Amino acid sequence: MFRLVGRLAVAFIFVAEFAYADPVVRDSRDGRTYRAIASGKLNWFTDNLSYQKTVAFRDNDKNSFYKQSGWMASCPAGTHLPDIQEWTLFAKDRFTGPRKLSNVKSFAGKTRGFYDMADPARNIQGKDAAYFAVADPDGARAMMLDVKRGNAKMVTLPPEAVVTVRCVSERDFYAEKFVDSKTMKLTDPRDNQVYKVEQRDDRLWMVSNLKYSLTSAKQCLLEDTTFCKKFGRYYTHTEAKKACPSGWHLPDDGEWRDFQKDRARLNWDNLGRGGCKDWDGYCNSDMTGHYWSSTSIMKNTGRSWEFRRQAKSIDRTDQNVQKGLYVRCVTELN
Known part of the structure; x- marks a missing residue:
């Protein structure tokens, strides 16, 4: 179904104390707001992007999925799609510790699986994991969070796969x-x-x-x-x-x-x-x-x-x- 291009066994645990309330990012295109958490030099969305004009597919849980051709331009002004290095740093900062299973679930939320638009039945694939878009000029890679085992892997998806998007912004x-x-x-x-x-x-x-x-x-x-x-x-x-x-x-x-x-x-x-x-x-x-x-x-x-x-x-x-x-x-x- 898809090819593993690297493996990073990680866990998601909140260990930092913040000097202020967790940031909220407003999308000027539709006024929608997204909660975020700070990690390194970036604020990371903890809500899935839901900009309706570029959504390719919505499942029964109302999660929004985006085509690979639109990933790079999907995020609001002042934010961007995280690349492989940013995902890796985020994983090192946040995906460690004994509570990895519960913390992976916490970050993934209700997000599950991806959809292959080449499949007429639109059956969910990889339903035991959450898949997030990655800014990768060399291929359609995504960060997979295994909500059963608490692991994370960088994977390559089918060309017509659609996944959820989490954006990042520079911290002030x-x-x-x-x-x-x-x-x-x-x-x-x-x-x-x-x-x-x-x-x-x-x-x-x-x-x-x-x-x-x-x-x-x-x-x-x-x-x-x-x-x-x-x-x-x-x-x-x-x-x-x-x-x-x-x-x-x-x-x-x-x-x-x-x-x-x-x-x-x-x-x-x-x-x-x-x-x-x-x-x-x-x-x-x-x-x-x-x-x-x-x-x-x-x-x-x-x-x-x-x-x-x-x-x-x-x-x-x-x-x-x-x-x-x-x-x-x-x-x-x-």
Whole structure:
């Protein structure tokens, strides 16, 4: 019926946490929307394409199937049909692990088999698998997901075979981190606070201190909310480790080391103000700024970084976890 051109035994398992809701792609041709998941540099449709003007066949379950001659032009603007390399990378990223059978079924959904338009009876073929179109200039290859065994194989189909289509689009890593790449501003989805960010190598750093409220006005300098608006909020070490927006995190000691290496690039007026909360007192708010890292070396302490504005110096110390320090969040652009 068809010829195997390669074999890739794989499993489908979701292991990644996403910084934002799974993307939805809108087809401007008919307004239909498609759910997607992120993998590598691409968003992958988890719904079958259903653009009616190019559908060649629909089965009793209302699945849409497309002729090989129309595969390459089937996807909406801004998306494309995945090629062999993209399918292979997707398989390496997603099709591994002990839950391969359930995850192959999850990705395949209700999709089953393919149809040979040269068969007048239109009988389903390969009904124990799902078949998805592949952008392949050398032949009519498809990715087959075996829903009985949880395996995947690249196969060559008959010339008149029709299969389902899943499209892919390039990911917007900035949008996934809630950042407008034009203004370089982060909008925290929890409270709509806006923070300027800057890129350092493959990381984005907040340029101002976090203001997200985990407790009360006690997080503010002199317990005055005016200072929370001006400088940001103080956090205990425990609070700091859970304060950042989804997809962002409290930098560890190594990330702070990288951040401060280029001293000429540091904005001392920005970093070296706001002080800290030292039990019932406060550090010098005009000349210093104190920041938590996620690193803890000794019991009941957290590694902290102090920036001195006037002296343009930095101290790296271990502070009691109950002290109130500021938080700058960071994220990887991947």
